[in-house]
Structures are given as structure tokens and as C-alpha cells.
Amino acid sequence: MKEISQSLEGPMKRSLIVAASLLFILCFAEVAFTDQLSPAERKIAAAENAIRKNPNKAEPYSDLAMALARRARETSDAAYYARAEEALKKALELSPQNLAVQKVGVWILLGKHEFAQARQQAEILNRRMPDDVQVYGFLTDANIELGNYADAEKAAQWMLDIRPGNLAGLTRGAYLRELMGDLEGSLELMTQAYQETPPAETEDRAWILTQMAHVQLSSGRVDAADKLLKAALVLYPDYHYALENLAQVRTAQKKYVEAVDLLRRRNQSVPQPESLYALAEALERDGQAQDAKAAFLEFEAKARTQMGIADNANRELVFYYADHAHNPEEALRIATMEFSRRHDAFTLDAFAWALYVSGQFAEAQKQMDHALAYGTRNPKFFFHAGAIASKLNQGPKAALLLNQAVALDVLADYTPLARKILAALAPMNTASVTQ
Numbered sequence: 001m002k003e004i005s006q007s008l009e010g011p012m013k014r015s016l017i018v019a020a021s022l023l024f025i026l027c028f029a030e031v032a033f034t035d036q037l038s039p040a041e042r043k044i045a046a047a048e049n050a051i052r053k054n055p056n057k058a059e060p061y062s063d064l065a066m067a068l069a070r071r072a073r074e075t076s077d078a079a080y081y082a083r084a085e086e087a088l089k090k091a092l093e094l095s096p097q098n099l100a101v102q103k104v105g106v107w108i109l110l111g112k113h114e115f116a117q118a119r120q121q122a123e124i125l126n127r128r129m130p131d132d133v134q135v136y137g138f139l140t141d142a143n144i145e146l147g148n149y150a151d152a153e154k155a156a157q158w159m160l161d162i163r164p165g166n167l168a169g170l171t172r173g174a175y176l177r178e179l180m181g182d183l184e185g186s187l188e189l190m191t192q193a194y195q196e197t198p199p200a201e202t203e204d205r206a207w208i209l210t211q212m213a214h215v216q217l218s219s220g221r222v223d224a225a226d227k228l229l230k231a232a233l234v235l236y237p238d239y240h241y242a243l244e245n246l247a248q249v250r251t252a253q254k255k256y257v258e259a260v261d262l263l264r265r266r267n268q269s270v271p272q273p274e275s276l277y278a279l280a281e282a283l284e285r286d287g288q289a290q291d292a293k294a295a296f297l298e299f300e301a302k303a304r305t306q307m308g309i310a311d312n313a314n315r316e317l318v319f320y321y322a323d324h325a326h327n328p329e330e331a332l333r334i335a336t337m338e339f340s341r342r343h344d345a346f347t348l349d350a351f352a353w354a355l356y357v358s359g360q361f362a363e364a365q366k367q368m369d370h371a372l373a374y375g376t377r378n379p380k381f382f383f384h385a386g387a388i389a390s391k392l393n394q395g396p397k398a399a400l401l402l403n404q405a406v407a408l409d410v411l412a413d414y415t416p417l418a419r420k421i422l423a424a425l426a427p428m429n430t431a432s433v434t435q
Contacts, residue, residue, distance in 0.1 A: 004153055004156055004157050004160070004173045004176050004177060005153065005176075005177075005180060005182075038071070038074050038202070038203060038236075039070070039074075039200065039201050039202060039203050039204070040067050040068075040070040040071035040073075040074050040203065041071065043063065043066070043067035043070065044064065044067040044068060044071060046063070046067075047060050047061075047063040047064035047067055047087075048060075048064060050063065051064065056094065057094065058090075058091040058092075058094040058095035058098055058101055059091075059100075061087045061088070061090045061091035061094065062087070062088065062091040062098070062100060062101045062104050064084075064087040065084040065085070065087035065088040065091060065104050065108065066084075066104045066107065068080045068081070068083045068084035068087060069081060069084045069104070069107055069108050069111050070203075072084070072111055073111065073203070073207075074203050074236075074239075075240070075269065075270055076240045076269075076270050076272055076275075077269075077270040078112070078311060081108055081111055081112050084104075084108050084111075085108060088101065088104055088105055088108060091104070092105075099125065099128060099129060102121070102125060103125060103132075103134055103135065103138075105121065106118050106121045106122050106125065106135075106138045107138070109121065110138065110141050110142065112310055112311055113145070113310040113311040113312075114310045115141075115142045115145040115146050115310070115341075115342060116142075116146065116341070116342075118138060118141070118142045119138075119139065119142035119143060119146065121138075122135055122138035122139045122142060123139070125138075126139060131162055133159050133162055133163050133166055133168060133169065134168065136155045136156070136158045136159045136162070136169075137155075137156075137159060137168045137169070137172060139151070139152070139155035140152045140155040140156045140159070140172045140176075141172070143155065144172075144175070144176070144179070144344065145342060145344055146342045146343065146344065147342055147343035147344035147345065147347070147348070149176075149179065149374050152172075152176060153176055156169060156172045156173050156176055157173075159172065159173075160173060165192065165196065166196075167193055167196045167197060170189045170190070170192050170193035170196065171189070171190065171193045171208065171211075173189045174186045174187075174188075174189035174190040174193065174211070175211075177189060178215055178218075178376075179345065179374055179375070179376050180374060180375045180376070181375035181376060181377040182375075183215050183218060183219045183377070184219075186215050187212060187215050187216070187219075190208055190211055190212045190215070191212070193208055194208045194209065194212070202235045202236050203236050203239070205232075205235050205236075206232040206233075206235045206236035206239050206241075206242060207232075207239075207241060209228045209229070209231055209232035209235070209242075210228070210229065210232050210239070210241045210242045210245050212228050213225040213226075213228035213229045213232070213242075213245050213246075213249070214245055216228060217245070217248060217249060217252065217410055218377070218378075218408075218410070220408075220410055222249060222252045222253060222410065225245070225249050226246070226249050226253075229242050229245055229246040229249060230246075233246070238265070238266075238269070240266050240269070240270075240275070243262050243263070243265055243266035244262075244263070244266055244275060244278060246262050247259040247260075247262040247263045247266070247278065247282060248411060250262060251282065251285065251411045252410045252411050252412075256282065256285050256286035256287075257286060259282045259285070259286070260279070260282045260283055260286055260288070263275065263278055263279040263282050264279065266279075267279060271302075272313070273299055273302045273303035273306060273312075273313035273316060274313050274316055276295060276298055276299040276302060276303075277296075277299045277303075277313065277316040277319075277320065279295050279299075280292050280295035280296040280298075280299055280324075283295055296320065296324055296325075299313075299316070299320065300317070300320060300325070303316060303317050303320075304317070307334065307337070310341075312338075314334050314335075314337065314338040314350075315338065315346060315347060315350045317331075317334050318331050318334050318335045318338070318350040318351075318353065318354050319331075319350065319353065321334065321354075322353055322354055322356075322357045323357075328354070328357040328358045328359075329358070331353075331354040331357055331358070332354040332355065332357075332358045334354075335347075335350050335351040335353075335354035335355075336351070336354075338350065338351070339351045343370070345370075345371045345372075345374055345376050345378075345381070346371075348367050348368070348370050348371035349368065349371045349378075349380065349381050349384060351367050352364045352365070352367040352368035352371060352384060352385075352388065353384050355367060356384065356387065356388050356391070361388055361391040361392050362392065364388045365385075365388045365389065365392060368381070368384055368385045368388055369385075371385075372385060377408060378408070379404075379405045379406075379408040379409040379410075379411075379413070379414050380405075380413070380414065382401045382402070382404040382405035382408065383401075383402065383405035383409075383414035383417070383418050385401045386398045386399070386400075386401030386402035386404075386405060386418065386421065387402075387417075387421060389401060390402075390421050390424075390425060395425050395429040396429055398421070398425055399422060399425055399429055402418040402419075402421055402422050402425075403418075403422070405418050406418050406419065
């Protein structure tokens with residue numbers, strides 16, 4: 001297996017391979033598994049049946065804990081993690097040294113966004129199970145979220161070296177490639193991952209299709225993203241990840257009413273602060289000012305109740321206070337709190353923007369440079385970096401960054417402001433050239 005950071009083929013050849021694979025996937029993806037129960041629900045039922053037959057064995061409780069954690073991902077309902085922890089506790093009582101049970105505990109920690117603790121527990125397991133692919137997956141996930149990208153890349157590479165072509169390694173390698181800015185390479189690995197996923201695992205397949213759609217949209221291929229998300233929703237109807245991403249596609253198509261409808265549909269079951277924030281922004285784009293204001297206030301109230309726990313919407317709160325409520329002090333306070341927990345690129349971007357709206361331009365640029373260092377091609381990052389550079393009178397640098405933001409801005413979220421700053425920079429850049 002080549003390095004995750006290296007492409008397997010040249011850009012043109014890889015694009016053709018991905019396009020052919022995408023056509024194959026779309027031809028066969030729209031055959032939904034007909035069982036009325038979801039994959040996680042089937043596993044929950046099987047584990048509960050096994051517990052009834054063998055109530056003194058650890059394995060069925062461990063299986064139940066894992067299935068409940070999977071159900072949390074299927075539904076976005078964090079309440080399943082509490083039930084998973086209860087089952088895990090029973091499994092550990094019956095078999096305290098059971099490594100398989102301990103691995104489920106790390107999975108739950110990751111699901112609850114307890115990334116530092118998950119990494120610590122995964123490192124302990126890694127010393128006891130040095131060739132376990134799943135443990136390397138835990139290390140990859142935790143280190144990505146904490147911003148330890150070199151360690152994450154190393155762990156993901158181990159996954160693919162130990163067991164080439166394994167599903168978990170492919171999906172993690174794909175995400176790392178996306179973070180590095182290699183979108184074609186990310187699609188290549190995700191395509192392989194989809195082909196390795198059993199048809200009965202409909203949520204896994206829908207998740208992979210949704211991730212592929214996200215990357216396609218980031219690459220400017222709106223129609224391809226649209227088709228993938230429709231296929232995901234056939235496989236797993238009302239899938240919350242797919243609905244959120246399809247709303248982005250509708251935004252890119254300037255179908256703002258449809259985007260709002262999709263996000264309302266997503267929020268009908270288990271509304272999360274992050275999805276409420278997306279709904280508020282969608283309402284604002286559609287010109288529904290009063291409804292947008294109400295949605296932002298609902299988001300703020302719910303997000304603030306989660307500020308002190310690991311699974312929070314603090315980054316969204318930072319942008320809400322920075323860009324909508326115009327409260328730079330609160331934006332910086334929350335950004336500083338989240339920065340103390342993790343240093344991933346998205347947290348660094350939020351921290352940099354909070355510093356920017358607070359007038360601390362030099363420190364904002366320092367943090368923004370760290371956010372850009374890994375290579376992520378995100379229009380928000382480039383817009384923020386360009387706006388910061390403009391405040392530091394770095395005209396040519398600001399113009400380069402802002403033009404990159406416009407080029408990548410499929411949703412047109414940052415283009416109007418970027419062009420406004422570029423227009424103001426034009427005389428400055430002309431003067432610097434003639435001097």
C-alpha cells in the first residue's frame with residue numbers, strides 16, 4: 001500500500017478511475033435492504049436475545065453496547081450512548097480484563113467526543129494489542145480530532161499496512177487525504193471502501209455515499225454530489241447526514257427553499273444544535289429574517305446547555321457570536337475554551353476568527369496559519385485567512401487567499417464579502433506594484 005499522503009495514480013488517470021467507479025456505484029446503490037430494522041437495530045435485537053439466553057456472559061453485553069453506539073450514529077441521538085455505557089459496565093463486571101470489551105469502551109468515548117480520554121485508552125490497548133487494526137483506527141480518529149495529524153496519519157498507515165484494503169483503514173485514509181487537500185485521492189479510497197461494504201450494512205453504505213458526496217461538492221461537482229445523496233437516501237431513508245449534505249447541494253443550486261425544507265425534515269427527529277445552526281443560516285439565505293432569528297435563538301439556547309461537555313456545538317457558537325450576534329467577547333471566550341481541548345484545523349479556524357473579530361489580528365494570523373498548514377482546501381479557511389491578512393496590510397497575500405476562497409466557494413457563502421474586500425484591496429495592491 002502506498003503512503004496515505006501519496007496519490008496512487010496521476011491526477012487525470014485517478015479522475016477517470018473515480019468517475020468510472022462512481023458510475024458503477026450509482027447503478028447498484030439504489031437497491032435498499034428491505035429489512036424494516038436498521039443494521040444497528042438488528043444487532044441490538046440479537047444481543048438482547050443472547051443476553052436472555054446467557055445473562056452471565058460478557059460478550060452479549062459488549063455486543064449490545066456496540067450496537068447501541070452504532071444506533072447513536074444512525075439517529076444522531078446521544079441518549080443511546082448512556083444505554084451503551086450501562087451495557088458496557090455489565091460486560092466489564094463479568095470480564096474486567098476482556099480486551100474486546102475494552103475496545104467497545106474506546107468506541108463509545110469517541111462517539112461522545114471524549115477524544116483525549118479515547119486516545120489515552122487506545123494507547124494502552126495498543127501496547128497490549130500491537131497489531132490490532134481497530135485500535136489503530138481509534139488512534140487515528142482521536143488524533144485527527146485533537147489535531148495531531150502526523151500521529152493520525154501514522155496510525156492509519158499502520159491499518160493499511162497490517163491489513164491492506166481493510167474497510168476501516170480505507171475510510172480513515174480517505175478522510176486524511178481530504179484534510180490534506182487531495183480530494184481525488186479521498187474519493188478513490190472511499191470508492192474502494194464502498195465496494196468492500198456488505199450490502200446489508202445499509203447505514204455504513206449510506207454514510208460512505210454521503211462522505212463521497214461531500215467531497216464531490218467540495219470539488220465543485222454538484223450534480224455528482226446530488227446523485228450520490230439521493231442514492232444514500234434510498235439506502236437509508238431520512239438519513240440525517242445525507243439530508244444535511246443534500247441541503248448544501250440545494251444551496252449550491254440556489255434552491256434555498258428546498259434547502260430549508262430538507263433541514264426542517266432533518267430536525268424533526270432528534271434536533272442537534274449543529275443542525276439547528278445550519279437551518280438558521282439556510283433561513284437567512286432564503287430571506288426569512290424572522291424565522292432565521294428565531295432559529296438562531298433556539299440554537300443558542302440549546303448549544304449553551306452543552307458548552308461544558310465534550311460533545312458540543314462550541315465552534316458553531318463561536319461563529320454565531322462572531323458573525324450574527326456580534327458579540328466578539330463571547331466568541332473569543334468560547335473559542336479559547338474549545339482551543340484548550342483540541343487543536344484540529346477547524347477549531348484553530350474558529351479560534352483565529354474569534355481573535356479577528358476581537359481585533360487581535362497578529363495572533364489571529366498565527367492561529368490561521370496553523371489551521372492552513374495541513375493543506376485543507378476549505379473556502380471558509382481561505383476567506384478568514386484573507387480577511388485577517390487584509391487587516392495586517394498584507395495586500396498581495398490577502399488577495400491570493402481571497403481569490404482562493406472565491407474559487408472554492410460552491411455555496412457562495414463567502415464570495416460577496418471576499419469580493420468586497422478584494423475591491424478595497426485593489427488600490428493598495430496597485431500601489432505596491434508601482435512602488
